[in-house]
Amino acid sequence: MAGPRGLPCILMYHRVARPPFDPWGLCVSPANFRAQMEWLKAERRVMPVDDLVTALEAGEVPRFAAAVTFDDGYADNALVARPVLEELEIPATFFLTSKAIGQGPFWWDELAALVLLHSQAVHFEVEIGSSTTTVRWGAQHAPPADLPEWRAEQGGNDARRSAYLHLWELLQHCDAGERSQAMRGLRERLGRRQDAGSDAGELPMSESMVRSLASPLISPGGHGQTHVPLTSLSPGRQIAEIAGGRADIAAMTGGGAPTGFAYPHGFHDAAVRTRVRDAGYRWAVVTDDAAVNPRRFDRYALPRIGVGDWPAETLCRKLR
Numbered sequence: 001m002a003g004p005r006g007l008p009c010i011l012m013y014h015r016v017a018r019p020p021f022d023p024w025g026l027c028v029s030p031a032n033f034r035a036q037m038e039w040l041k042a043e044r045r046v047m048p049v050d051d052l053v054t055a056l057e058a059g060e061v062p063r064f065a066a067a068v069t070f071d072d073g074y075a076d077n078a079l080v081a082r083p084v085l086e087e088l089e090i091p092a093t094f095f096l097t098s099k100a101i102g103q104g105p106f107w108w109d110e111l112a113a114l115v116l117l118h119s120q121a122v123h124f125e126v127e128i129g130s131s132t133t134t135v136r137w138g139a140q141h142a143p144p145a146d147l148p149e150w151r152a153e154q155g156g157n158d159a160r161r162s163a164y165l166h167l168w169e170l171l172q173h174c175d176a177g178e179r180s181q182a183m184r185g186l187r188e189r190l191g192r193r194q195d196a197g198s199d200a201g202e203l204p205m206s207e208s209m210v211r212s213l214a215s216p217l218i219s220p221g222g223h224g225q226t227h228v229p230l231t232s233l234s235p236g237r238q239i240a241e242i243a244g245g246r247a248d249i250a251a252m253t254g255g256g257a258p259t260g261f262a263y264p265h266g267f268h269d270a271a272v273r274t275r276v277r278d279a280g281y282r283w284a285v286v287t288d289d290a291a292v293n294p295r296r297f298d299r300y301a302l303p304r305i306g307v308g309d310w311p312a313e314t315l316c317r318k319l320r
């Protein structure tokens with residue numbers, strides 16, 4: 001929960017969009033996003049995370065301070081969110097998965113489209129990392145009406161949703177090479193996704209979007225190179241993901257290296273936090289759904305409040 005009234009809050013967004021499925025609750029509709037930002041502008045002291053960290057360290061955080069962040073580097077951040085942020089003069093950090101920039105969809109979105117929108121019955125085995133798993137479901141004429149509202153936390157209440165959750169779990173713990181091999185296997189079996197090309201905002205940003213990203217309001221941040229949980233990697237791979245991702249972003253933007261980092265999937269431990277500091281990052285954010293405690297905070301584990309597809313009143317209640 002947001003905690004006592006007036007504590008600083010860092011908000012976490014992923015996408016501003018209305019897709020046909022959203023298992024992880026990552027999307028806020030454009031209308032709700034605008035209303036949330038208008039409320040924030042009117043009722044909170046919105047500042048860049050960098051300035052919030054400076055204020056925290058000086059022990060001088062204003063009451064009702066807030067900061068806005070976006071994870072992953074979706075194109076809709078640049079196409080849909082950015083114009084609203086600029087119109088309302090709200091600063092934000094966009095955390096970028098550096099090796100995803102200019103590439104096809106994030107694997108979890110492609111997996112969801114391949115599985116949840118697939119109309120035919122299937123029954124096959126696929127290799128994912130070191131294990132072989134069976135994929136099986138019956139025919140569906142159309143995606144179920146409740147699919148847009150279904151969330152992973154509700155569990156797999158039909159064969160496609162169960163398959164999606166099972167495959168997601170296996171793929172999440174693969175390294176990038178194993179995962180792209182497994183995704184190739186799934187594509188061969190399931191064919192092209194049925195909604196291909198319908199949502200340009202779902203893709204990661206292009207290189208030209210990233211090149212023109214940095215502005216007085218928008219700060220690029222680091223989110224690793226390939227969006228793997230960092231705690232499961234060897235020290236060498238952790239450094240490649242953390243420091244390598246930071247160098248990638250500096251090279252793409254042509255500006256300074258980013259000062260802030262968001263842990264992919266929120267996974268971190270003492271070793272990962274040390275590597276983030278050693279890579280030159282000044283601060284890092286987690287996904288703990290809490291306000292920042294100005295009297296006791298870790299600069300490399302600042303909590304954030306995940307914002308859902310809510311009307312502004314719900315955000316207001318959550319931050320009160």
Ligand SMILES: [Zn+2]
Nearest residue numbers: 071072264265
């Ligand atoms: Zn992420």
